[in-house]
Amino acid sequence: MAQSQLAEQENGMRIQSIEALDALRQDILAHQDPKRPILIVCHGTGCLANGSPKVSDALRKAIAKAGFQAKVMPGIKTTGCHGFCSRGPLVIIKPAGLFYQQVKAGDAEEIVNTTLIKGDPVERLLYRDPNTKEPIPLEKEIPFYKHQQRVILRNIGKVDPTDIHDTIAAGGYQALAKTLTTFSPEEVISVVEKSGLRGRGGAGFPTGRKWRSAVAAKQKRGGPVYLVCNGDEGDPGAFMDRTIMEGDPHAVLEGMIIGAYALGCNQGFIYVRAEYPIAIKHLIIAMDQARAMGLLGQNILGTGFNFDIQINRGAGAFVCGESTALFTSIEGRAGEPRPKYVRSVEEGLWGKPTVLNNVETWANVPIIIEKGADWYNQIGVPNSTGTKVFSLVGKVNNVGLVEVPMGIPLGKIVEKIGGGVPGGEPFKAVQTGGPSGGCIPYALKEVAVDFDSLTKAGSMMGSGGMIVMDRRDCVVDVARYFLKFLEEESCGKCLPCRLGITRMREMLDTFSQGRGNKQDLDDLMGLAEAIQDGSLCALGGSAPNPVLTTVKYFKDEYLVHIEQQRCPAGVCKDLITYHIDSEKCTGCMVCARNCPQKCISGERKNPHQIEAETCIRCGICMDSCKFEAVQVS
Amino acid sequence: MLKFKINDQEVEALPEWTVLEAAREKGIHIPTLCYHEAVGPSGACRLCVVEVVEGNWSKVVISCMYPVKEGITVFTDSARVKNVRRWILEMLLAECPASKEIQTLAAEYGIKNSRFSIKNPEEQCMLCGLCVRVCREVVGVSAITTVGRGVHKVIGTPFRKPSEACVACGSCVTVCPTGAMQTRLDAVRGPVDAHKS
Ligand SMILES: Cc1cc2nc3c(=O)[nH]c(=O)nc-3n(C[C@H](O)[C@H](O)[C@H](O)COP(=O)(O)O)c2cc1C
Numbered sequence: 078m079a080q081s082q083l084a085e086q087e088n089g090m091r092i093q094s095i096e097a098l099d100a101l102r103q104d105i106l107a108h109q110d111p112k113r114p115i116l117i118v119c120h121g122t123g124c125l126a127n128g129s130p131k132v133s134d135a136l137r138k139a140i141a142k143a144g145f146q147a148k149v150m151p152g153i154k155t156t157g158c159h160g161f162c163s164r165g166p167l168v169i170i171k172p173a174g175l176f177y178q179q180v181k182a183g184d185a186e187e188i189v190n191t192t193l194i195k196g197d198p199v200e201r202l203l204y205r206d207p208n209t210k211e212p213i214p215l216e217k218e219i220p221f222y223k224h225q226q227r228v229i230l231r232n233i234g235k236v237d238p239t240d241i242h243d244t245i246a247a248g249g250y251q252a253l254a255k256t257l258t259t260f261s262p263e264e265v266i267s268v269v270e271k272s273g274l275r276g277r278g279g280a281g282f283p284t285g286r287k288w289r290s291a292v293a294a295k296q297k298r299g300g301p302v303y304l305v306c307n308g309d310e311g312d313p314g315a316f317m318d319r320t321i322m323e324g325d326p327h328a329v330l331e332g333m334i335i336g337a338y339a340l341g342c343n344q345g346f347i348y349v350r351a352e353y354p355i356a357i358k359h360l361i362i363a364m365d366q367a368r369a370m371g372l373l374g375q376n377i378l379g380t381g382f383n384f385d386i387q388i389n390r391g392a393g394a395f396v397c398g399e400s401t402a403l404f405t406s407i408e409g410r411a412g413e414p415r416p417k418y419v420r421s422v423e424e425g426l427w428g429k430p431t432v433l434n435n436v437e438t439w440a441n442v443p444i445i446i447e448k449g450a451d452w453y454n455q456i457g458v459p460n461s462t463g464t465k466v467f468s469l470v471g472k473v474n475n476v477g478l479v480e481v482p483m484g485i486p487l488g489k490i491v492e493k494i495g496g497g498v499p500g501g502e503p504f505k506a507v508q509t510g511g512p513s514g515g516c517i518p519y520a521l522k523e524v525a526v527d528f529d530s531l532t533k534a535g536s537m538m539g540s541g542g543m544i545v546m547d548r549r550d551c552v553v554d555v556a557r558y559f560l561k562f563l564e565e566e567s568c569g570k571c572l573p574c575r576l577g578i579t580r581m582r583e584m585l586d587t588f589s590q591g592r593g594n595k596q597d598l599d600d601l602m603g604l605a606e607a608i609q610d611g612s613l614c615a616l617g618g619s620a621p622n623p624v625l626t627t628v629k630y631f632k633d634e635y636l637v638h639i640e641q642q643r644c645p646a647g648v649c650k651d652l653i654t655y656h657i658d659s660e661k662c663t664g665c666m667v668c669a670r671n672c673p674q675k676c677i678s679g680e681r682k683n684p685h686q687i688e689a690e691t692c693i694r695c696g697i698c699m700d701s702c703k704f705e706a707v708q709v710s
Numbered sequence: 711m712l713k714f715k716i717n718d719q720e721v722e723a724l725p726e727w728t729v730l731e732a733a734r735e736k737g738i739h740i741p742t743l744c745y746h747e748a749v750g751p752s753g754a755c756r757l758c759v760v761e762v763v764e765g766n767w768s769k770v771v772i773s774c775m776y777p778v779k780e781g782i783t784v785f786t787d788s789a790r791v792k793n794v795r796r797w798i799l800e801m802l803l804a805e806c807p808a809s810k811e812i813q814t815l816a817a818e819y820g821i822k823n824s825r826f827s828i829k830n831p832e833e834q835c836m837l838c839g840l841c842v843r844v845c846r847e848v849v850g851v852s853a854i855t856t857v858g859r860g861v862h863k864v865i866g867t868p869f870r871k872p873s874e875a876c877v878a879c880g881s882c883v884t885v886c887p888t889g890a891m892q893t894r895l896d897a898v899r900g901p902v903d904a905h906k907s
Pocket residue numbers: 275276277278279280281282307308309310311312395396397398399400401433434435436438439540614615616
């Protein structure tokens with residue numbers, strides 16, 4: 078193709094002005110029939126793994142076979158994660174918003190025939206209340222969604238992330254247009270400052286203030302300023318940032334472009350962990366489409382503003398999410414932190430002023446610009462404005478990704494949205510903030526989930542992991558689990574972290590083997606404090622948190638391990654024995670069949686016994702007994 | 711000249727100095743392991759911690775990298791500082807039990823025994839990285855490096871092969887604060903793999 082033709086073709090797609098963007102949006106909307114049925118099939122990572130591509134294929138075939146007239150032909154749209162992955166694959170039928178869960182390819186014809194043609198729901202695919210067993214047909218009525226406030230996730234599960242037109246129809250890039258037409262860079266910073274937005278990546282630093290310092294550093298030093306998006310997300314069990322990058326990549330890009338305008342920056346970077354291939358793919362598609370349309374790259378929206386973004390794949394080390402390690406990694410060296418006595422807004426990437434913000438932080442920026450700081454301030458609580466996305470996992474009925482206003486009581490997230498602990502008993506504790514966070518007990522279930530309250534409780538917001546525990550979880554074991562994770566993730570540069578985490582873990586090992594004494598517990602506190610004070614970066618600095626909070630709130634449980642050599646939760650293998658309650662045992666023989674050691678004996682319909690010497694305390698008998706006859710002591 | 715306090719003493723320093731440099735100038739002792747005038751600081755051993763009080767907040771920082779500042783007060787022996795030092799030394803005793811230097815240093819701070827289990831009774835190296843930095847920054851050949859990450863990290867040669875780059879100057883042996891490099895230099899040059907066994 079001749080050069081001029083190519084240029085013409087590219088220009089043909091480019092949006093040359095703000096007005097043209099609006100015209101395009103109106104045009105897309107005008108061609109949409111709001112009554113046309115659309116089958117939304119979740120293609121988030123969870124549903125993909127559960128076979129959603131087969132479901133969308135089968136639905137496509139079933140629609141083709143049903144012989145709809147072209148005018149009323151139902152559409153199929155694949156989207157990012159809806160957050161309720163434990164129920165996937167999900168299919169939502171618009172416009173009504175009918176919610177089908179655990180859909181299989183074999184259900185496709187029935188969905189088309191019963192729902193699309195006859196207009197009736199397919200009963201067996203509906204979500205049912207776990208307690209009443211009543212079906213709840215509409216997505217918005219399901220408690221998991223009803224108590225959420227989806228601001229950042231508003232488009233995820235609605236738009237096709239690989240089609241920029243869909244995002245534009247949903248209002249994407251309106252905030253960028255508004256920025257470029259009505260705000261000076263200074264005004265953008267001032268709106269972000271007034272919104273009270275604080276970083277969602279862990280420390281909760283005020284975003285507007287960070288930007289302002291970078292501008293000041295740029296003026297002082299001259300030269301470029303860089304902008305970086307942190308998509309390293311290494312907390313075990315956390316998938317907030319992945320979901321945003323996969324499901325609404327344009328929100329991240331738009332936030333970054335607005336930020337670049339405010340900072341006078343021409344080059345940005347997105348650092349994504351290599352384990353997130355779909356996120357990387359969707360970001361690349363989104364960037365290509367945005368460039369082709371003149372929303373990214375040279376002369377954005379015909380205003381003369383240039384900004385482009387490059388993707389860097391993370392090496393998969395947890396510590397690479399730390400700001401200084403992330404910079405060295407982008408620069409092509411081993412990702413090791415360095416002391417931050419000079420802040421990275423002044424000396425970041427290649428020693429230049431650099432603004433690093435988390436994925437979710439960037440995704441907050443467009444909506445703040447679009448709706449204004451006052452609107453944003455109404456969500457959440459003073460000092461922690463807006464919403465926060467959490468990944469709710471562990472001993473909770475509704476596992477998934479949830480978005481709530483800041484300041485919501487912790488118990489409400491677990492009980493209302495999460496549906497509480499399976500079996501209905503109260504939760505024991507919730508670990509917030511990932512491995513660097515802390516364990517909050519049930520007694521504090523009214524604690525407000527905001528930056529300052531969580532810190533006051535000894536935990537932290539972190540990036541948004543939330544692990545629910547029940548009475549079968551042992552706090553000593555939980556603390557050991559996080560230390561083991563961090564032990565492997567320490568970069569090894571500084572001594573307190575490299576040696577200290579292992580030594581703390583070894584001390585906990587002795588407790589879980591019933592070998593410790595009270596002095597050890599005091600010493601553990603001293604070592605924890607030394608690691609907090611002495612470590613180079615926040616990985617080591619926050620590594621003792623799970624230990625400190627579990628000792629703070631569950632000291633009795635530690636003491637029972639130490640003084641009575643007992644594990645009340647029945648987890649620490651060296652401290653427990655299993656036995657069968659002869660009153661409750663019905664002699665069904667299930668436990669005996671499942672026992673890998675074959676150390677359970679007894680006649681059918683007569684109480685069974687466990688032979689203690691051979692038992693390896695795997696707990697399989699306890700899990701398999703339907704009559705709660707297997708007990709631990 | 712900037713003015714600030716170390717413990718009860720008024721000190722003066724040039725703006726580009728670190729707290730450690732200002733302290734040494736005044737003859738105030740702060741223990742260090744991974745610091746050496748000849749190379750850039752790395753902040754690895756954390757033994758040089760001090761507590762800095764500025765206004766109504768305080769924090770523990772490393773003196774070998776913390777820049778001096780007008781009006782701050784630096785404590786070299788506060789309870790928090792002592793606690794960090796105590797645990798570092800106690801862990802080091804178990805980590806490099808064969809190092810006389812570490813034993814002497816720990817004894818100076820009253821630590822004679824370690825509660826922690828010893829993995830390798832022969833070990834002397836504490837991975838402060840001084841040898842690597844001297845080889846790279848002063849000698850300019852980068853014959854040695856750190857291999858592996860985290861708890862698996864060791865001092866070795868690139869790709870764990872004997873290094874042809876080594877010029878046998880012995881600078882690494884001279885800077886090594888634990889005596890570990892003495893036994894290691896042969897491995898760097900010699901036929902066998904250089905690694906922390
Ligand atoms: C060990 C460690 C890991 C981190 N990992 C991440 C991460 O995966 N994603 C992230 O956004 N921030 C992470 N952070 C926090 C970043 O250092 C930094 O504070 C954050 O990206 C700043 O963005 P924000 O102000 O928007 O939160 C990590 C910090 C530490 C100490």
